[in-house]
Amino acid sequence: MAESVFETVKQSITVREAAQMYGIEVNRSGMACCPFHDDKNPSMKLNEEYFYCFGCGTTGDAIDFTARLYNLSPKEAAEKLAQDFGLAYDSQAPPRRHYDRQKTEAQKFKEDRDHTFRILADYFHLLRKWETDYTPKTPEENPHPRFMEAIQKKDYAGYLLDFFWRTARRNKSYGSLNINQQSPIWKGE
16 A cells, blocks of 8 residues: 655654755754754754754654745645655655745855855955966066055955954854844944
């Protein structure tokens, strides 16, 4: 007799496997940072059959975890798990869908800030390269525009990188700035 998608998923996939499939880092003791609230230290316990967050109280099985993570109905979550793990079940052939993981404001802010940091770091390294590659060979030679940009902007780009690093270190997370903290440089005016 064929099984429903719920039975197939519950018998085949543990909560830990589902969490790891969707990018949650689980340590050896089964603890992870909860993706459902702004969590800096692991507060979610992932067992074989269920998960529980000691921080926000969220609990459930692998289907509940996926449904909450991607903002899906339980049936859609079960189908996503079956599809992602390659499981066959009765009334097979769910439509291929693209699911977007729901992110907290803090997670969105961190991703945007990290992206900005990478762009700024790349620009800083490019400026350093331009400074050496386009240095005038003689005092009489006109400086190249890239050399001039490197001379004018390299120190400020370095200052901004230091600012990012110091702010992250001050918040003890090496990558999680306080979203409510006002920057001394940019006040949004």
